[in-house]
Amino acid sequence: MLSIAVDRVYQVLAPDGKLVDTPPDLAPDRLLAAYRWMVFGRQFSDRMIALQRQGRMGTFAPLNGQEATAVGLALPLAPDDWIVASYREVLAYMMRGVLPLTIAQVHRGEVGIYPRQANCLPYQIVLGTQMLHAVGVAMGIKYERKPNVVLGVCGDGATSEGDFNEALNFAGVFKAPVVFVVQNNGWAISMPRSRQTAAHAIADRAAGFGMPGVVVDGNDVLAVYKVVAEAVARARAGEGPTLVEAQTYRLGAHTTADDPKKYRPEEELAEWVARDPIPRLRAYLIGQSLLNQAEDTHLHDGVRAEIQTMVDTLEALPPQDPLVLFDNVFETMPPALASQRDALRRDLGRE
Amino acid sequence: MLSIAVDRVYQVLAPDGKLVDTPPDLAPDRLLAAYRWMVFGRQFSDRMIALQRQGRMGTFAPLNGQEATAVGLALPLAPDDWIVASYREVLAYMMRGVLPLTIAQVHRGEVGIYPRQANCLPYQIVLGTQMLHAVGVAMGIKYERKPNVVLGVCGDGATSEGDFNEALNFAGVFKAPVVFVVQNNGWAISMPRSRQTAAHAIADRAAGFGMPGVVVDGNDVLAVYKVVAEAVARARAGEGPTLVEAQTYRLGAHTTADDPKKYRPEEELAEWVARDPIPRLRAYLIGQSLLNQAEDTHLHDGVRAEIQTMVDTLEALPPQDPLVLFDNVFETMPPALASQRDALRRDLGRE
């Protein structure tokens, strides 16, 4: 069992950045790196939204408000650990080494090539399905007696899918080294969490599959880190899976195609703006004298420049080659597909 | 919440037929009817197995040992209530008015016509899927403001299917008047319950979907009756679903095609033979002077005669008409199907 109980929302930092529990043992440079990633996620998301509005980007799922969960869950991982997640967790993927440029390419509607050593499966669109892949990777790790763990990450809505539940059950039965993290951001498009399941907490699902469940303040990066780190240690030690529910909030629209005003009370948004994870960590860092105003401005500027460079690179890329798609259906192209490719090549005048 | 707690296996009758808790308020004739149904189930099952061995019956799933659960769950229902169950719960179906003859026809590989007013969906082969149908029927009942309830019944193995979990979740969210009964007979073919899920009890699944869960001794018909009756009353009163785990045991093979000796310890079987639900109820009835030896023999003989008549009727039926199948694909037969039927009719020389 975990040292952190399920019956309350675990917190380390209050919304004003004051400590309410022991902070994790994280060196200042790691704390600052975490903060920078959170800032990076926010700016990346804002920039993607802006690009989409200008017709320079495809559909994007903003991650604003959820930076603490993404960063907190990626932070405890070792280089050979894995993350298997959905479209909303791209910030965690970037921390694993998937280039922001690649993420942007995929959102723009191109093939994105992740570095294999990032150990991230392509972000998932079909809700919940990736949780079984996470368990499968973990079963592979266990079979090979490797010391690694897998984080399977999904949203609150995805927990209603059969696959989510099957994943928990397989993980429990096989004691797979996997940690399930549910990014409960309050909404699944227009469906509030309260109507997604009648359970008190999503973490209550854990007992039914024989594993511990924990609820953590998903806007408190230190709390997320501590809970996930403990669950990861447990999995690494061969003690099996854990279900972590990170309670956070989607500050923006579901995607750039969505208008939350149609279904979401304004007051709720206001409440959560007050719990924004980035000012919270900033207040803590400033309080601990790990950051000052000038450094913060500098950090923000650095992130902005980095993202601008990424966008410039993205927009200078040659357009996606349609013929490339034919190469990735099978390792060896079947004859019918080859002749379909040849026909298209002729059609495109590229013989 | 239910008055009966989840943390122990609820029992009314000890294996020796002695009362260990208050018996339900069931009139003697209903108790005797319940007993007769249990005897009927056992004899029906034995006879089907024998017929199958003689090549006169198709694959059959013996229900030996599980009679108390089947009878106990059907007993509390009102005429307009529903049962939606799998191949193992045919005894409950018979109590609802599905003829044993019809059940035997289906097992023989023919179309079986259930009386519509039995409110039983055809017994399900695809494990777990029927649990969603049960919820759908219950949602229909609720929508029409009818005072009825639905029992959704499946085995312990089926609880691992995504559909089982989705059914619980939908029922919780919509407060559907449904009671889920899991016939935990210890095994899913060769898979023991202990390896089906890491959860302590299957009923532990309930909390994760916001409903009460109860574990009941599935070989104690009075206990099953009491628990299901309370859950049914709860559902009828609009208080939503309940998950009931009835712990019972499959005394026989999984089906007539299975050999449990390959995977199941003999000692375990012996333990459960000692907890046989039929002698248990018989002992209670005798103890209460509701039954004596002569009456019991007479009851058994009556059941035997009834089953013999059923078998005679079955074997005198004309063979299944293959052309009938064409009529049940759509209400109106599409032209292609009609010409396929005509071709077959010609082939069979039946123009």
Place this chain on the structure above:
Amino acid sequence: MPRWTMVEAIHNALSQELARDPRVLIFGEDVGKNGGVFRVTDGLQARFGEERVFDTPLAESGIVGTAVGMAAYGLRPVAEIQFAGFSFIAFNQIASQAARLRYRSGGVYTVPLVIRAPFGGGVRTPEMHSDSVEAYYMHLQGIKVVIPATPYDAKGLLHAAVDDPDPVLFLEHMKLYRSFRQDVPEERYVIPLGQANVVREGTDVTVIAYGAMVGVALAAAAEIEKGDGASVEVIDLRTIAPLDEAAIEASVGKTGRAVVVHEAARAGGVGAEVIAVINERCLYSLLKPVERVTCPDMPFPIPTVEDVFIPNPARVAAAIRRTLEP
């Protein structure tokens, strides 16, 4: 007469069905307050109440499975799968349950269920949103598959689908949702399922299509008629299953040449069945091989390049020309 987009025509059909029959319920993901991700059910919950139009938990098997139960019970569920590609999650409930309950029960229980789902390429959606899934369901027996090509058809076919005593998969091409308007009568009318529509008469070659490909076929037909002087007949199948074999035979029997167009991959697609029907019913009239214009045999292409793959008028015209070669 109002001029409606397909979204408006479907919305109107749904609201008329809700008003007409209390057994009709509409549910799915985000169909309630949000009015559907394409606004198809906009305002229906406000008008008909949360008991008639409601959101479900996020689970496609759950949506179809509970709908099967409701339909067997006696209601007339109209369930939405947010994108047809996600119907794969519900495939078992559709295939082994919805499509089989009549058969399994010897006709005692029926499943008068409509499953609506958007699909189709050309609108740059993320993965799995654009997939054309009709061929999987065509091979399934016990379910009808309808794909309207116009707002007018969408309304008439949807009324027919809700009327139908058996399950109907109603696939709505996203590109058609708002691409054009059409005169659509406000009153309820029914276009029978299983009947194709000759949307353009011609004598030299038949183009068979459905959904968004009907417009592509018509554009190609116009181009051919203008440029090549050949007369092109265009058939909109409207219902993929059951297939209107008689309409295919009548046309190809007359023209002797045929092109079949779909967005789905070629292997095992609807085009193959259309060719098989031509083979069986009018091979001797056939002057040239039937041409298939389809997406290649690979998963649906990614957004930036999808237009390169989706059949377009030029590619269909080229195929028509091949059938017209001497």
Place this chain on the structure above:
Amino acid sequence: MPRWTMVEAIHNALSQELARDPRVLIFGEDVGKNGGVFRVTDGLQARFGEERVFDTPLAESGIVGTAVGMAAYGLRPVAEIQFAGFSFIAFNQIASQAARLRYRSGGVYTVPLVIRAPFGGGVRTPEMHSDSVEAYYMHLQGIKVVIPATPYDAKGLLHAAVDDPDPVLFLEHMKLYRSFRQDVPEERYVIPLGQANVVREGTDVTVIAYGAMVGVALAAAAEIEKGDGASVEVIDLRTIAPLDEAAIEASVGKTGRAVVVHEAARAGGVGAEVIAVINERCLYSLLKPVERVTCPDMPFPIPTVEDVFIPNPARVAAAIRRTLEP
């Protein structure tokens, strides 16, 4: 050389793969101690241990979904679905996941996964156990579909499937499991995927079949040769996807007549694609419409009458005769 049933041949192939490559894992429902409901994996757990051969919880989507993860991780899972009809529950994991990960990841991740599943009629199983599912998977792109017709082929094709770097659905016809024995070399050999086999040479008409229908086709061919004096070529497709179009063309181009046989329903079945291939590649050689001998367009028939529906030699012979009519 041992004379093996198909069960024994598959068992042998599996045990050789386990011995040869530590990345090979076998799992599914009841494949461990119980050795599979058809004894295909009998004794493998005892020999290779519970880490290599193990039972899973009862959840088909879970089986395939975890297998996808294992395969992406670098293992070589061989998963069993207890009966192919239950693969519908895993349809999404197969269709949107196993078959797409290579494509989605631009080739970074691959899914060298074999899914084995028994299917097929004539053995009087309960509902959903007998369904022929190959056509659904033929239309899916990114997965191969293999259906052996003999013990020899079963072993060689299964070795090839395990070798294959992409997902393979390996469908085993239950009626063939023990219906006959054949000389099967003990040593490992590979029959390449995607290549059909001419199992009987002939000049007048081609019968195209796979699985249990190959035997039916051969019986019909013998009957025709004897009774009608016509020379019948029989092609066993062996791999349904990708389809060996060249083999079909070579044969039908020569004979000018063709019959295609399958147990699955007609509409949208493999037969339609075979006809489309003939249409595209050798229409001008075709003398008569291609005949389809299949089950009717309805769910798989119930046990007592299934034999009436499943294509038999007489019905195939009648179809051959129709193609031979002047």
